[in-house]
Amino acid sequence: MITKEELIRELNGDLAYEFAAAIQYVQHVATLTGGEFQSINAELIVHVNEEIGHANILAEQIDYLGGIPTMDVAERFTDKDSRKMLEQDLEGERLAIRRYRERVKQAQELELYALETALKQILADEEEHERDIMEALGM
Ligand SMILES: [Fe+2]
Numbered sequence: 001m002i003t004k005e006e007l008i009r010e011l012n013g014d015l016a017y018e019f020a021a022a023i024q025y026v027q028h029v030a031t032l033t034g035g036e037f038q039s040i041n042a043e044l045i046v047h048v049n050e051e052i053g054h055a056n057i058l059a060e061q062i063d064y065l066g067g068i069p070t071m072d073v074a075e076r077f078t079d080k081d082s083r084k085m086l087e088q089d090l091e092g093e094r095l096a097i098r099r100y101r102e103r104v105k106q107a108q109e110l111e112l113y114a115l116e117t118a119l120k121q122i123l124a125d126e127e128e129h130e131r132d133i134m135e136a137l138g139m
């Protein structure tokens with residue numbers, strides 16, 4: 001079973017990924033080209049704001065658990081090719097989904113139900129982000 005300290009460390013990892021996701025989306029929104037990506041571009045601006053919202057929720061939960069929210073930013077990716085950029089975004093969303101599915105289970109194990117609820121709401125957003133990008137890529 002995970003300890004509270006380990007959970008705080010993992011949540012800080014999630015927080016660094018949220019910061020990275022927001023930054024990556026800002027850059028991709030500004031540089032994506034091609035008429036076929038016009039509608040996803042508007043959607044990605046929504047993603048930017050939702051990732052920042054996730055960062056706020058995580059930081060509050062980390063503080064509530066007695067940890068210090070990180071200001072670290074995970075690795076960001078970009079490319080000259082618009083399709084490749086969307087594939088990078090998709091990879092990020094899939095990583096987030098894997099991480100939050102694990103985190104929900106850990107919150108359950110520790111009987112942290114407010115955290116579990118917050119994580120499930122974030123997870124639902126990430127699943128929607130994944131679908132948005134898959135649709136834009138014609139998957
Ligand atoms: Fe997120």
Ligand SMILES: [Fe+2]
Nearest residue numbers: 093125126129
């Ligand atoms: Fe996301």
